[in-house]
Amino acid sequence: MSSMVLTGGRVIDPQNNLDAVADVLVQDGRVTQVGKGLKAKADAVIELQPHHWVCPGLIDGRVNFGDPGYSDRETIRTGAASAAVGGITTAILMPTTKPVIDNVATLEYVWATVRRDSAVRLEVLAAATKNLEGVELTEMGKLTANGVVGFGDDTAPIANTLIMRRLLEYAQMLDKPVVVHPQDPYFSGAGIMNEGYYATLLGIPGIPAVGESLMIARDLQLLKRFGGRLHVARVTTAESVRLLRRAKYDGLAVTAETTAHHLCFTQADMQRYDSDFKVQPPLRTDDDQQALIEGLADGTIDSIVSDHTPHNPDEKSRPIDQSPYGAIGTETLLGALMTRLLQDDALTPTTLIKALTQNPARCYALADRGHLSPGALADVTVIDSTAQWVVDPLQFKSAARNCPFKGQTLTGQAVLTLVGGAVVYRHPTLSEAPAPVVMG
Amino acid sequence: MAQSKAKNTPGAKTPPEPSGSEPPPLSWAQTHLLDAHTLTADEVETVLAEARTFAEILNRPVKKVPLLRGKVIVNLFYENSTRTRTSFELAGKYLSADTINFSVDTSSVKKGETLIDTAQTLMAMGIDAVVIRHASPGVPYQLAQFFGHRVSVLNAGDGMHEHPTQSLLDLYSMRQRLESVEGRKVVIVGDILHSRVARSNIHLLNKLGADVHAVGPTTLLPADLDKLGCTVHHQIEPALQQADVVMCLRLQLERQQSGLIPSLGEYARLFGINRHRLMTYPKPNVLLMHPGPMNRGVEITSDVADDPAVSLILNQVTSGVAIRMALLHLLIGHRDMVKQPGLDVLGASGSPNDVLALAEAELQAGGAL
Numbered sequence: 001m002s003s004m005v006l007t008g009g010r011v012i013d014p015q016n017n018l019d020a021v022a023d024v025l026v027q028d029g030r031v032t033q034v035g036k037g038l039k040a041k042a043d044a045v046i047e048l049q050p051h052h053w054v055c056p057g058l059i060d061g062r063v064n065f066g067d068p069g070y071s072d073r074e075t076i077r078t079g080a081a082s083a084a085v086g087g088i089t090t091a092i093l094m095p096t097t098k099p100v101i102d103n104v105a106t107l108e109y110v111w112a113t114v115r116r117d118s119a120v121r122l123e124v125l126a127a128a129t130k131n132l133e134g135v136e137l138t139e140m141g142k143l144t145a146n147g148v149v150g151f152g153d154d155t156a157p158i159a160n161t162l163i164m165r166r167l168l169e170y171a172q173m174l175d176k177p178v179v180v181h182p183q184d185p186y187f188s189g190a191g192i193m194n195e196g197y198y199a200t201l202l203g204i205p206g207i208p209a210v211g212e213s214l215m216i217a218r219d220l221q222l223l224k225r226f227g228g229r230l231h232v233a234r235v236t237t238a239e240s241v242r243l244l245r246r247a248k249y250d251g252l253a254v255t256a257e258t259t260a261h262h263l264c265f266t267q268a269d270m271q272r273y274d275s276d277f278k279v280q281p282p283l284r285t286d287d288d289q290q291a292l293i294e295g296l297a298d299g300t301i302d303s304i305v306s307d308h309t310p311h312n313p314d315e316k317s318r319p320i321d322q323s324p325y326g327a328i329g330t331e332t333l334l335g336a337l338m339t340r341l342l343q344d345d346a347l348t349p350t351t352l353i354k355a356l357t358q359n360p361a362r363c364y365a366l367a368d369r370g371h372l373s374p375g376a377l378a379d380v381t382v383i384d385s386t387a388q389w390v391v392d393p394l395q396f397k398s399a400a401r402n403c404p405f406k407g408q409t410l411t412g413q414a415v416l417t418l419v420g421g422a423v424v425y426r427h428p429t430l431s432e433a434p435a436p437v438v439m440g
Numbered sequence: 441m442a443q444s445k446a447k448n449t450p451g452a453k454t455p456p457e458p459s460g461s462e463p464p465p466l467s468w469a470q471t472h473l474l475d476a477h478t479l480t481a482d483e484v485e486t487v488l489a490e491a492r493t494f495a496e497i498l499n500r501p502v503k504k505v506p507l508l509r510g511k512v513i514v515n516l517f518y519e520n521s522t523r524t525r526t527s528f529e530l531a532g533k534y535l536s537a538d539t540i541n542f543s544v545d546t547s548s549v550k551k552g553e554t555l556i557d558t559a560q561t562l563m564a565m566g567i568d569a570v571v572i573r574h575a576s577p578g579v580p581y582q583l584a585q586f587f588g589h590r591v592s593v594l595n596a597g598d599g600m601h602e603h604p605t606q607s608l609l610d611l612y613s614m615r616q617r618l619e620s621v622e623g624r625k626v627v628i629v630g631d632i633l634h635s636r637v638a639r640s641n642i643h644l645l646n647k648l649g650a651d652v653h654a655v656g657p658t659t660l661l662p663a664d665l666d667k668l669g670c671t672v673h674h675q676i677e678p679a680l681q682q683a684d685v686v687m688c689l690r691l692q693l694e695r696q697q698s699g700l701i702p703s704l705g706e707y708a709r710l711f712g713i714n715r716h717r718l719m720t721y722p723k724p725n726v727l728l729m730h731p732g733p734m735n736r737g738v739e740i741t742s743d744v745a746d747d748p749a750v751s752l753i754l755n756q757v758t759s760g761v762a763i764r765m766a767l768l769h770l771l772i773g774h775r776d777m778v779k780q781p782g783l784d785v786l787g788a789s790g791s792p793n794d795v796l797a798l799a800e801a802e803l804q805a806g807g808a809l
Contacts, residue, residue, distance in 0.1 A: 196663050200663055203577040273581050
């Protein structure tokens with residue numbers, strides 16, 4: 001197979017300011033043309049309707065696929081398969097594995113596993129400090145030469161201000177972003193959920209929201225003084241959004257992300273003591289959530305991640321203060337966000353798709369993805385914008401089940417996922433097509 | 441009483457709804473007692489009314505009644521406890537249930553058995569109720585979710601969350617001295633942040649219309665405490681003004697080590713309840729309470745703690761047994777009643793009068809069980 005055309009769908013390509021019914025022609029793994037009447041140019045044709053949105057393949061900036069070290073939770077094979085179902089064509093692996101991805105040997109193992117097992121493109125965020133301890137820098141130059149997209153200690157905050165300065169300086173030399181998890185480690189202590197009324201009511205130790213914004217304030221000051229590129233992971237509070245808005249206004253080289261679950265749930269959802277809602281940072285208030293949505297609308301927050309964090313049921317069924325943090329989200333990312341953000345017009349489809357394609361590609365300098373310009377990788381996600389479906393974690397391709405969206409009815413679903421022009425996922429409702437190359 | 445028995449459907453797992461034209465004797469439809477927060481005022485009154493009945497039985501030379509004969513109650517305590525565990529154990533025994541203390545120290549829990557596995561094991565043994573105390577908040581909910589209607593769960597304290605039976609017995613003790621708590625000023629003093637007793641009491645007292653105040657060091661009051669329904673103070677004297685009830689909380693020694701207070705001595709100076717404070721600011725007939733165990737000389741001084749004119753502390757302990765008898769009876773007394781052989785005499789409506797009449801019958805028959 002060398003060419004395929006997706007015809008009759010609504011093409012949403014934010015980077016090219018395109019939102020119209022059009023055909024998309026892909027040839028030899030690349031997008032070659034977007035326009036009218038391209039049907040005759042391809043060997044294979046996929047007929048779509050205007051309620052099918054044809055978008056650049058989604059880029060999920062934050063996933064944990066368990067390999068190496070936690071294959072009881074997830075593997076690169078199952079994680080990538082779940083990403084494909086979710087319409088995600090590129091996902092960025094976090095370094096929190098066992099061993100940590102803080103050296104070239106571990107990275108090589110990950111690349112080998114990815115080449116062998118992954119249905120989608122996986123990129124790697126390498127650890128910024130050895131074993132995520134916040135003390136010694138990793139061999140960032142060697143890791144960069146081996147293809148990582150940036151550096152960050154995932155859920156471990158860089159507590160030491162001097163180390164944070166060195167990171168920004170050193171990564172600047174390599175032109176890579178430093179990704180920070182903004183949480184003051186002293187403040188969070190034994191905390192489990194957002195400090196406030198619900199934590200008090202439920203008797204669950206609290207994590208104050210200011211612990212996030214004060215770390216962002218520190219890192220923005222360092223960025224201003226020492227330069228570099230900063231990506232703030234998992235922004236969740238209104239005050240953080242205010243600080244970032246100001247920093248962007250001032251022209252600092254900062255990007256920011258939030259997560260699907262912080263846009264869909266609040267601290268009130270902890271009332272059932274269901275540890276699938278125990279995430280890091282904790283779910284916040286309605287006001288915080290509203291500020292996140294405003295931040296997305298005005299571009300203060302660039303991207304939305306699934307923060308896919310698998311755990312096995314034994315770990316998650318422990319009491320709330322003993323169970324691990326995290327929820328899975330690759331397969332619900334799109335449906336959850338479309339249901340939450342589009343149904344009441346909180347965001348336009350273009351803004352949402354931008355936060356899932358163009359913007360994360362820019363954060364990590366993935367120039368060949370996140371858009372449908374001629375020459376771009378033929379990573380395409382087709383979304384049925386009207387499909388209603390009930391979330392049943394038992395049906396997931398992911399090996400994990402810790403999904404806070406379980407039982408919810410969502411509107412919007414990926415029905416076709418192309419990676420480099422190859423079909424890696426196809427929903428049964430989308431009939432007649434070239435023989436699918438199912439991987440994973 | 442024979443006719444009241446007919447109201448119970450054989451095999452019904454939950455207490456029956458009152459039917460027919462008879463006034464409903466009880467307002468109770470719960471399988472579990474998980475918190476005070478979601479109890480209704482009617483349910484609270486039902487528990488207190490039942491407890492009054494049982495308190496009379498406790499004054500008798502022979503305290504045993506056969507209401508829960510054949511029932512099995514497990515005390516599953518993952519944290520140390522003297523009064524709560526003993527109180528539940530006695531309550532079960534006075535009701536003729538078989539009570540088992542599942543000691544976490546010597547059980548498979550030490551071998552790494554999970555909570556749900558332990559629960560599964562207990563359920564397979566055919567128990568009727570679990571009294572659970574655990575250091576983690578929400579564990580009673582997890583157990584209740586697992587058991588459904590098959591086994592009743594009673595929360596005997598979960599982390600910093602709730603201790604609903606303590607708040608019920610506190611309320612019962614207050615009502616023995618005060619006609620009603622409505623409009624009465626109740627001041628809770630101390631480490632509210634870590635106190636499940638405080639949380640349950642705030643919920644319950646609010647339901648019954650009390651004027652709830654909380655006072656303690658700023659570092660030991662949780663965020664948004666006022667939204668739970670109480671007036672928050674940081675100075676002891678204004679907080680105590682015109683109080684009807686003063687409830688002291690235990691101050692854990694660890695709070696000093698974790699930097700929440702500078703020293704126990706300073707705490708005693710700023711927030712300790714002593715005779716001077718108790719006689720100067722509150723109303724003349726003020727009542728003093730403490731859930732125990734007390735740190736004498738820290739949060740409370742002996743001269744007031746041991747003064748029967750003001751202190752309700754020993755009444756609280758006695759009330760505890762009656763309250764727990766009432767709860768056990770309400771939760772599991774009505775379950776599968778008809779299936780139990782040899783208990784035909786029992787009314788299934790569970791009205792407090794039935795209970796008394798039954799006890800009378802037992803005594804007259806010379807039937808010490």
